[in-house]
Amino acid sequence: MSEKELYNAVVLLEKLYFSNTFQKVLEQHNIVQVERTRLTDYTYKSTFRKGELTLTAYYFANHEVMFVQASALYSLFVIALDSVIEGITGMEIYLEKIKNDHSLIQMENRIVNEKGKCEKFPYMQLYGQELWHSPAFLLANREGLLQLREAIDVALQNGEYRHVTSSSDGDGYDLLIKRIEEDVEWSRVETPYTALSGKEENTxxxxxxxxxxxxxxxEE
Structure with missing residues (x-):
């Protein structure tokens, strides 16, 4: 199985992507666009560089969405574009390192599927254990559970995933899911108990x- 890379999607208006403003904002942070290739009538591939760090992005002009590679340059890139992007969508996708036309199809399907999701807003709240043997709770509506199931499937396949959902007050948050491998020493993983006054050392x-x-x- 070939190695996969994570891409996060941001909203960027078409007029900004092709404008001097886009380039100038990046240059203020010493990030240079070294390549922009037109792949289809509405799809573009760009490569950005800052020093030794590089980043690849795929832009869908018809959807005004750009998938950004989660490389070491990702955080700096998103910070630099904070004033021009409309926001981070929560759409994420794993792509094979060897890029091909199928990757474009996967990304566009991800956009279309996200737009076609159920109309009801997904809610999910997690309540951790207070102490040893205390119960934990997960409250969610149907939409929240369906999206969580999808997120778990992605994490099972790719090792980890960030699921975007919302609590009852309407504030969105990220639930990061990790598939733990056998080489992780579970006895050293920090415990989740919320009522403990202090955290364990050397965990x-x-x-x-x-x-x-x-x-x-x-970054966060």
Whole structure:
């Protein structure tokens, strides 16, 4: 099985993608677009560089959505574009490292499927254990559970995934799901008990177990 890379989608208006403003904003952060290739009538591939760091992005002009590679340059790139992008969509996709036309189909299907999801808003709330043997709770409406099931399937296949959902007050949040491999020493993983006054020493924090989302977690 070939290695996969994570891409996160942002909303970028077509007029901005082709404008000098887009280039100037990046240049202010010493990020240069070194390549832009037209792949189809409405799809473009761009490569960006800052020093030794590089990043690839695929732009769908008809949907005004750009999939950005979650490379080491990702956080700096998104910060640089904060004033011009409409926002981060929560649409994410894993692509084979060897790019081909099928990758474009996968990305466009991801956009179309996201737009065609159920009309009702997904809600999900997690309540962790207070102490040992205390119950944990997951409350969700049908839409929230359906999307969580899909997110778990992606995490099973690719190792990890960031699921975007909402609590009852309407505030969105990220649920990061990690498939733990056999080489992780479970006894060293930090416990989840909310009532503990202090954290254990010399434990592995949940954020340390993620690889694809490491740059995103470090930024946040």
């Amino acid at each position: 592995i924090k949940p954020s340390e177990l993620f690889s694809q989302y490491r740059t995103i977690l470090e």
